[in-house]
Amino acid sequence: MSKRSTSSRTRRPTKPSISNAASAIKRAVSPREIPSQLTAQPVASPRKHTAARILSWPFRVLLSQRLRILNLVLIVVALLIVISQGVKLSTENVRYNANTTPLQAIPHHDTALVFGAGVRPDHTPTEYLKRRVETAVDLYKAHRVDAIIMSGDNSSSHYNEPEVMKAYAVKLGTDPSDVIVDYAGFNTYDTCYRAGKIFSARSVTVVTQGYHLPRAVMTCQQLGLDTIGVAAKRLERDWTVSYIMREHVSTAKSVVQMVLKPQPTLLGKIENP
Numbered sequence: 001m002s003k004r005s006t007s008s009r010t011r012r013p014t015k016p017s018i019s020n021a022a023s024a025i026k027r028a029v030s031p032r033e034i035p036s037q038l039t040a041q042p043v044a045s046p047r048k049h050t051a052a053r054i055l056s057w058p059f060r061v062l063l064s065q066r067l068r069i070l071n072l073v074l075i076v077v078a079l080l081i082v083i084s085q086g087v088k089l090s091t092e093n094v095r096y097n098a099n100t101t102p103l104q105a106i107p108h109h110d111t112a113l114v115f116g117a118g119v120r121p122d123h124t125p126t127e128y129l130k131r132r133v134e135t136a137v138d139l140y141k142a143h144r145v146d147a148i149i150m151s152g153d154n155s156s157s158h159y160n161e162p163e164v165m166k167a168y169a170v171k172l173g174t175d176p177s178d179v180i181v182d183y184a185g186f187n188t189y190d191t192c193y194r195a196g197k198i199f200s201a202r203s204v205t206v207v208t209q210g211y212h213l214p215r216a217v218m219t220c221q222q223l224g225l226d227t228i229g230v231a232a233k234r235l236e237r238d239w240t241v242s243y244i245m246r247e248h249v250s251t252a253k254s255v256v257q258m259v260l261k262p263q264p265t266l267l268g269k270i271e272n273p
Contacts, residue, residue, distance in 0.1 A: 080248040098233040103142040109203040112136040112145040116152025116161040131232040151185030190264040192220040
């Protein structure tokens with residue numbers, strides 16, 4: 001076989017055309033072929049990032065402050081409720097209800113101690129105060145107490161709770177000589193303190209509404225009086241949500257007073273022995 005025939009059988013490589021080369025390059029740089037980790041990612045400007053943080057700072061501070069205040073409020077409310085419940089439990093065995101307990105089942109004590117609860121502009125007792133006085137008179141007539149101390153506010157010449165309370169008790173049939181008036185019973189602590197120190201009371205039956213009774217009993221007990229309590233009789237609901245919330249705060253205040261034992265607003269001499 002001749003050299004010419006051998007070389008003629010050997011195929012020479014074809015040169016790529018310009019169009020084929022362009023297609024190859026296009027495929028090589030196609031976005032589908034580029035690894036995802038090599039694709040360009042948008043980068044936030046450091047200045048924009050810093051500006052956003054500066055602008056959001058007051059809102060973040062305000063939010064954190066509100067959360068702290070909310071936590072503090074929740075803690076205070078929980079503490080007030082715990083204190084009130086503790087006082088209720090500690091006085092549970094010496095509290096009675098005039099609506100459900102027969103008068104003869106209530107132990108005898110020397111004196112009924114009635115707390116003031118407001119006087120109307122026409123110098124008549126409020127409904128709350130009427131119920132307290134009526135309950136004390138019922139105890140007096142049932143010989144569960146021998147005398148009644150009417151303790152209230154007489155801080156001005158135009159406002160005299162104790163005299164209004166006494167007048168109503170006498171109207172209901174109480175002997176005037178068995179009614180003692182305390183003109184400086186400005187609050188629960190003052191009333192209990194003065195009952196022992198000024199009027200020489202030793203065993204008392206405190207008469208007030210049910211929501212106030214645990215605190216009143218606890219206060220008089222802690223001031224050295226042999227104390228039981230009777231919740232005043234009622235014809236309808238004798239409490240409101242605001243009264244209950246205020247009572248939680250007042251109970252905590254009374255606990256502090258029991259520790260410090262301050263002098264009452266006024267001490268003075270015996271006003272009606």
